[in-house]
Amino acid sequence: MILDDTIVALATSPGSGAIAVIRVSGPDALHITAPLFKAKNKTSLLDQKSHTLQLGNMVDGERIIDESLVSVFKGKRSYTGENTVEISCHGSPFIQQEIINLLLREGCRSAQPGEFTLRAFLNGKMDLSQAEAVADLISSDNAASHQLAMQQMRGGFATEIQKLREELLNFASLIELELDFAEEDVEFADRKQFQELVFRIQKVLGKLIDSFAVGNVLKNGIPVAIVGEPNVGKSTLLNSLLNEERAIVSDIAGTTRDTIEDEISIGGVGFRFIDTAGIRETTDEIEGLGIKKTFQKIEQAQLVMYLFDAHKIKNENLTLAQVKTEVEKIKNRFPGKPLLIVANKTDVLSKADQQNFQQQIQELHLISAKENLGVEALQDKILSFVNTGALRSNDSIVTNSRHYDALLKAQAEISKVQEGLNLGLTGDLLAIDIRQALYHFGEITGQITTDDLLGNIFANFCIGK
Ligand SMILES: Nc1nc2c(c(=O)[nH]1)N(C=O)[C@@H](CNc1ccc(C(=O)N[C@@H](CCC(=O)O)C(=O)O)cc1)CN2
Numbered sequence: 001m002i003l004d005d006t007i008v009a010l011a012t013s014p015g016s017g018a019i020a021v022i023r024v025s026g027p028d029a030l031h032i033t034a035p036l037f038k039a040k041n042k043t044s045l046l047d048q049k050s051h052t053l054q055l056g057n058m059v060d061g062e063r064i065i066d067e068s069l070v071s072v073f074k075g076k077r078s079y080t081g082e083n084t085v086e087i088s089c090h091g092s093p094f095i096q097q098e099i100i101n102l103l104l105r106e107g108c109r110s111a112q113p114g115e116f117t118l119r120a121f122l123n124g125k126m127d128l129s130q131a132e133a134v135a136d137l138i139s140s141d142n143a144a145s146h147q148l149a150m151q152q153m154r155g156g157f158a159t160e161i162q163k164l165r166e167e168l169l170n171f172a173s174l175i176e177l178e179l180d181f182a183e184e185d186v187e188f189a190d191r192k193q194f195q196e197l198v199f200r201i202q203k204v205l206g207k208l209i210d211s212f213a214v215g216n217v218l219k220n221g222i223p224v225a226i227v228g229e230p231n232v233g234k235s236t237l238l239n240s241l242l243n244e245e246r247a248i249v250s251d252i253a254g255t256t257r258d259t260i261e262d263e264i265s266i267g268g269v270g271f272r273f274i275d276t277a278g279i280r281e282t283t284d285e286i287e288g289l290g291i292k293k294t295f296q297k298i299e300q301a302q303l304v305m306y307l308f309d310a311h312k313i314k315n316e317n318l319t320l321a322q323v324k325t326e327v328e329k330i331k332n333r334f335p336g337k338p339l340l341i342v343a344n345k346t347d348v349l350s351k352a353d354q355q356n357f358q359q360q361i362q363e364l365h366l367i368s369a370k371e372n373l374g375v376e377a378l379q380d381k382i383l384s385f386v387n388t389g390a391l392r393s394n395d396s397i398v399t400n401s402r403h404y405d406a407l408l409k410a411q412a413e414i415s416k417v418q419e420g421l422n423l424g425l426t427g428d429l430l431a432i433d434i435r436q437a438l439y440h441f442g443e444i445t446g447q448i449t450t451d452d453l454l455g456n457i458f459a460n461f462c463i464g465k
């Protein structure tokens with residue numbers, strides 16, 4: 001049984017820092033660490049009260065390795081639900097390694113990624129969806145994804161699912177009991193009440209399944225396609241949007257700098273800006289391919305920003321009519337897709353020119369990305385396209401695609417149960433579909449797990465979590 005081992009890992013990020021925390025968890029955590037720590041007040045770790053901290057030296061025999069602060073969490077009263085010791089040492093990688101080596105030598109084993117949280121799950125400290133939320137919480141990088149993860153960690157919709165599962169389980173047992181009395185034709189499970197429960201479950205499932213559309217984009221960033229020719233000022237605009245919020249810019253893994261995808265947080269919501277080529281050119285075959293790609297990006301986006309260089313209209317062969325044609329193309333091809341038309345580089349235009357543009361294209365946004373003019377108003381506009389209402393309400397939002405899949409499967413099974421009830425099917429047939437639905441509910445909260453599933457979930461954690 002893996003829980004017999006005592007595991008150790010660095011809990012803070014690797015490398016040097018002011019302080020590093022080494023975490024030890026398992027049945028022997030206290031016994032292994034106690035001889036390696038000489039507390040200033042001479043209290044052995046074994047006698048130290050749970051949830052307290054003391055100063056002392058980490059030692060290897062006579063050799064002092066570091067002056068550290070050590071805290072203990074005893075018995076089930078800890079994050080992992082087993083004895084835990086935390087050593088806050090000076091943050092040099094050498095000291096960290098020395099202490100970890102000592103603990104390994106004395107009988108600890110190196111923790112696998114996510115193993116502390118896996119233990120918290122196995123020891124009943126949290127359900128599976130809460131454990132998954134821990135990973136989301138660590139990777140949350142804006143107010144929206146943070147709030148979603150916090151909600152899920154506090155129990156979120158899993159509590160609701162758990163309750164419905166128990167009610168359903170009750171009915172399943174009653175119906176299965178009927179099977180034992182098949183001869184006597186009794187009904188322990190009140191069909192009317194059962195129908196009412198199934199209806200309630202359908203309603204909850206429907207709402208949760210719908211919430212995934214919002215949850216998924218809020219977690220991963222709302223995709224915004226920026227359509228525009230090279231040099232219209234897309235990068236400058238992204239930087240300018242970024243400076244206002246001082247959030248992270250990251251190249252999403254797997255894409256190169258030339259298909260830019262930048263993540264920017266605006267008003268606490270993450271946006272993923274996808275750079276695309278213009279769609280103006282036509283006849284050339286290769287250009288046609290580029291256009292096709294652009295259309296694909298637009299398809300995936302929740303919002304399209306059409307950016308053009310206003311300066312070019314003044315000085316080169318681009319006409320406002322051409323801009324309008326392009327905008328029309330997008331509108332015709334994607335009716336209903338939110339579209340922002342943005343004229344950049346207005347700093348080089350006269351007021352009269354700006355007014356002229358505005359008159360000819362009503363819904364035009366005039367900005368100068370370089371001079372930071374009109375960018376704040378553009379941010380407000382971008383935010384207004386996003387439905388963040390769901391975030392502010394107390395409704396649960398599903399963000400995890402594993403949960404989403406399980407909910408869809410549960411919904412399909414519950415539909416079968418509902419149908420069966422309507423048709424007056426016998427208990428033995430109903431029981432089969434109910435069991436299936438229960439199975440998919442259990443997948444979310446973790447009553448039903450496989451080693452593969454747990455392996456997959458926790459392997460994506462960092463070491464020490
Ligand atoms: N140093 C340190 N900081 C940390 C953690 C940690 O494990 N260690 N955490 C880890 O992610 C988070 C805090 N989470 C924690 C959750 C539960 C318990 C705990 O001791 N629970 C006991 C006692 C509760 C009580 O006193 O009421 C329990 O649940 O029984 C500790 C930390 C964030 N910061």
Ligand SMILES: Nc1nc2c(ncn2[C@@H]2O[C@H](COP(=O)(O)OP(=O)(O)OP(=O)(O)O)[C@@H](O)[C@H]2O)c(=O)[nH]1
Pocket residue numbers: 228229230231232233234235236237344345346347348367368369370371
């Ligand atoms: N005058 C003026 N120049 C701007 C403005 N925004 C961008 N520029 C300039 O336009 C040029 C192109 O800007 P970029 O942001 O690199 O344009 P881009 O669309 O990202 O270009 P690609 O990366 O080639 O697609 C740079 O020289 C910018 O300094 C603006 O608002 N006013």
